[in-house]
Amino acid sequence: xxxxxxxxxxxxxxSPLAWxxxxxxPKKAAPQTAESIWEFLVEKYDADGDGVITMKEYGKDKEHWxxxxxxGDGKLTRAExxxxxxxxxxxxxxxxxxxxxxPKAGSKAPxxxxxxxxxxxxxxxESETPDGEKDKAKAKxxxxxxxxxxxxxxxxxxxxxxxx
Amino acid sequence: xxxxxxxxxxxxxxxxxxxxxAPVVEEPRTYKxxxxxxxxxxxxxxxxxxxxxxxxxxNKVGEAYAAWPDRLYxxxxxGKLAYAGGPGPFSFSPDELEDAIRVQLxxxxxxHKAQPKR
Numbered sequence: 001x002x003x004x005x006x007x008x009x010x011x012x013x014x015s016p017l018a019w020x021x022x023x024x025x026p027k028k029a030a031p032q033t034a035e036s037i038w039e040f041l042v043e044k045y046d047a048d049g050d051g052v053i054t055m056k057e058y059g060k061d062k063e064h065w066x067x068x069x070x071x072g073d074g075k076l077t078r079a080e081x082x083x084x085x086x087x088x089x090x091x092x093x094x095x096x097x098x099x100x101x102x103p104k105a106g107s108k109a110p111x112x113x114x115x116x117x118x119x120x121x122x123x124x125x126e127s128e129t130p131d132g133e134k135d136k137a138k139a140k141x142x143x144x145x146x147x148x149x150x151x152x153x154x155x156x157x158x159x160x161x162x163x164x
Numbered sequence: 165x166x167x168x169x170x171x172x173x174x175x176x177x178x179x180x181x182x183x184x185x186a187p188v189v190e191e192p193r194t195y196k197x198x199x200x201x202x203x204x205x206x207x208x209x210x211x212x213x214x215x216x217x218x219x220x221x222x223n224k225v226g227e228a229y230a231a232w233p234d235r236l237y238x239x240x241x242x243g244k245l246a247y248a249g250g251p252g253p254f255s256f257s258p259d260e261l262e263d264a265i266r267v268q269l270x271x272x273x274x275x276h277k278a279q280p281k282r
Contacts, residue, residue, distance in 0.1 A: 036182035037174040064175040064191065102230035105248040109239040110228040114166065114217035117202045145217055151243040155268040157261060158239065159165040159214075160231030161252070163187050163205035164172035164180060 038081045041068075052077055109158075113146040165216045167202035168226035171233030195221050238264045 045053045053076040055065055068076055070083065103110060150156050172180035173191035181188035187208065192198035195218075202218045205211070219225045226232055234252035237245055238261060247264030249257055259276040266273055 037179055037188055039182065040174060040188040061193070064193075067175050067177065099251075100227045100230040102235070102251070103228070103237075103245055103248060105245050107245055107248075109237070109243055109245050110225070111243075112225040112228070114219060114225060115199075117167065117199065117206055117216040117218055145215070147239065148243060150239070150241075152241060155241055155246065155265070156239040157265060158229070158237040159234075160168050160226060160229060160236070161165060161234035162168055162170045163201055163208070164170050164189050 036082075038078045041076065041081060109147060111146065111148045113144050116143045116145055165206075165211060165214055166219060166225060166229075166231065167198070167205060167216055168219045168231050169223050170201070192221075236261045238268065240268055 041053055042051070045057045045059075047057050055069070055074050058065055058068075058076070066072070068081065070080055147156060147158075170176060170189055170191055172178050173189050174181060175191050180186065187204075189201060192201050198221065199218055202216060206216045223232075229235060229237060230251065234256055236247070236249035236256065236258070238247035240246040246268055247261060249255065249260060257279075259279065262276075263273060265271075
């Protein structure tokens with residue numbers, strides 16, 4: 001994924017979505033480097049260190065818990081999490097997905113206005129001060145970009161993707 | 165880049181990650197969490213100077229472009245799609261996008277190296 005994205009990115013420098021010198025580039029964040037999904041889950045959720053994650057330890061919504069807790073016994077084990085990597089063991093529902101219709105070349109590009117990724121602690125959310133006190137960060141208006149604002153000016157390359 | 169919903173979050177229907185340094189990510193539940201993962205992604209993939217925007221939690225933009233898990237488009241100066249790539253990962257073609265960009269910018273076409281079939 002990385003290689004192909006980098007190739008496209010080098011091309012997209014030609015596009016108006018490339019950074020100008022005045023814009024804040026996102027700060028580098030540490031990549032998530034757990035050796036396996038199970039290691040990630042244990043590190044984050046196995047509070048009592050017994051090698052089993054309970055729904056109470058997980059503490060998040062039922063929908064995501066049920067995707068992990070395949071056998072529905074209320075506990076997660078390494079074997080259960082590792083088994084999910086095998087598509088044959090994920091159940092029929094995992095194979096079903098509604099696929100939206102893609103716009104075709106020559107058609108009008110669906111317009112959008114989205115927020116640019118910047119340091120999230122400066123976006124008016126609560127943040128930690130050096131003293132450890134919760135503080136409202138100074139309200140900085142999120143920087144938005146609207147696709148149609150480039151109309152009549154420059155072509156725009158759109159690279160859709162995620163971290164995984 | 166338009167950051168959209170994760171392709172292989174560990175708590176998704178298609179979990180992946182951990183091998184060969186591949187990131188292990190939970191599906192963001194809030195917009196703030198999504199921003200944080202997007203920021204991590206931008207840093208880890210060294211995306212700058214490419215500007216990254218984040219789709220909303222309604223995934224409206226991703227769905228309008230049928231973008232999940234990844235997809236490429238080129239919008240021309242008139243606001244029309246000069247290039248609409250196929251769905252990733254199997255039809256994700258940076259070479260095709262490059263060709264389309266070259267046409268838009270009136271640059272000479274180039275010969276691409278053969279890519280291994282996925």
